[in-house]
Amino acid sequence: MATCIWRRLLLQPVKCRITCQRIESIYNRTHGFDENEIKEKLQHFSGGSIDLSKGNDGIGVLTLNNSVHKNALTGTMMIELQDRVKELEDWTEGRGLVVHGARNTFCSGSDLKAIKAMHGSEEGLKICMFMQNTLTRLKRLPLISVALVQGKALGGGAELSTACDFRLMTPGSEICFVQKHMGLVPGWGGGARLVQIVGGQQSLKLLNGALRMDPAKALNAGLIDDILPSDEGKALEEAQRWLSQYTGAPVEVIQGLKKVVTAGRELPLEDALKSEKEIFGTLWGGPANLQALARGSKHK
Numbered sequence: 001m002a003t004c005i006w007r008r009l010l011l012q013p014v015k016c017r018i019t020c021q022r023i024e025s026i027y028n029r030t031h032g033f034d035e036n037e038i039k040e041k042l043q044h045f046s047g048g049s050i051d052l053s054k055g056n057d058g059i060g061v062l063t064l065n066n067s068v069h070k071n072a073l074t075g076t077m078m079i080e081l082q083d084r085v086k087e088l089e090d091w092t093e094g095r096g097l098v099v100h101g102a103r104n105t106f107c108s109g110s111d112l113k114a115i116k117a118m119h120g121s122e123e124g125l126k127i128c129m130f131m132q133n134t135l136t137r138l139k140r141l142p143l144i145s146v147a148l149v150q151g152k153a154l155g156g157g158a159e160l161s162t163a164c165d166f167r168l169m170t171p172g173s174e175i176c177f178v179q180k181h182m183g184l185v186p187g188w189g190g191g192a193r194l195v196q197i198v199g200g201q202q203s204l205k206l207l208n209g210a211l212r213m214d215p216a217k218a219l220n221a222g223l224i225d226d227i228l229p230s231d232e233g234k235a236l237e238e239a240q241r242w243l244s245q246y247t248g249a250p251v252e253v254i255q256g257l258k259k260v261v262t263a264g265r266e267l268p269l270e271d272a273l274k275s276e277k278e279i280f281g282t283l284w285g286g287p288a289n290l291q292a293l294a295r296g297s298k299h300k
């Protein structure tokens with residue numbers, strides 16, 4: 001009985017988060033995690049930017065911009081990434097998002113300068129918590145996200161790609177979890193997400209072998225969803241076109257569908273079912289539903 005009450009209490013915030021779109025972080029002060037303290041440290045590792053453009057069509061483009069360092073994530077970029085994700089959480093018109101890197105490459109992971117400077121200190125663990133918070137919120141956004149991998153996605157860059165709903169690669173690109181070569185394991189939640197995407201067996205191969213996944217291998221392993229024809233210039237346009245097959249419906253329907261999937265991904269079955277019912281209730285008899293009924297559409 002007591003276990004049951006605890007279970008309900010523990011699950012309540014997660015369910016509410018998914019249904020009501022109120023996003024909470026995995027780690028907070030109750031876990032001894034002081035976000036402001038780590039942000040202050042991250043400020044010392046500056047450079048690059050994370051840019052967001054939000055289209056009138058409800059499709060956003062998030063660009064990692066640190067091309068001189070192959071779009072490595074500096075401390076200030078980590079902070080900006082969190083700010084942009086918060087902005088996207090508040091974007092009521094958002095249906096889709098393409099995450100990509102500037103200048104034909106995705107992301108070479110964490111800034112090695114920062115890793116070296118914080119080597120051996122507790123700060124590495126705090127960055128891990130900060131990035132898990134941000135990437136979990138990215139994955140839970142009530143819109144359909146796709147990582148466009150051009151060039152390399154290495155280490156933390158490969159982990160970032162798993163925080164999107166879909167992954168696309170262009171010819172000549174590569175995804176590689178190089179963490180083992182750094183004497184590490186994934187720390188930004190990429191290990192757990194990888195298992196959800198490709199399963200345990202494939203994850204062991206990808207992580208323990210630090211396999212270099214070219215587009216064909218990645219598609220075969222189920223790591224990515226498609227290979228785009230262009231490697232430069234046109235790839236972003238192609239990714240947006242690819243995404244449009246999953247974003248073409250009234251915004252409340254697209255967001256509702258994503259929330260149903262997030263609940264299914266994250267909650268035990270009974271709680272996911274209850275969450276689905278609540279989301280269904282927000283659409284039943286709503287404008288999109290009434291218009292569809294008035295059209296009398298057939299699904300031949």
Ligand SMILES: CCCC(=O)SCCNC(=O)CCNC(=O)[C@H](O)C(C)(C)COP(=O)(O)OP(=O)(O)OC[C@H]1O[C@@H](n2cnc3c(N)ncnc32)[C@H](O)[C@@H]1OP(=O)(O)O
Pocket residue numbers: 068069070072073108109110111112113115152154155156157178179182185186187188
């Ligand atoms: C939990 C987080 C785990 C992590 O993310 S650990 C980091 C994992 N990533 C890495 O180890 C990437 C190391 N870099 C590389 O392997 C290569 O630079 C890479 C990405 C294959 C590109 O090779 P090339 O095309 O030959 O270019 P390059 O080596 O001359 O690099 C151009 C400039 O970019 C720099 N760079 C690349 N990756 C970086 C990084 N992660 N942090 C900081 N700087 C980085 C590189 O040092 C070089 O700068 P510079 O021209 O020498 O000043």
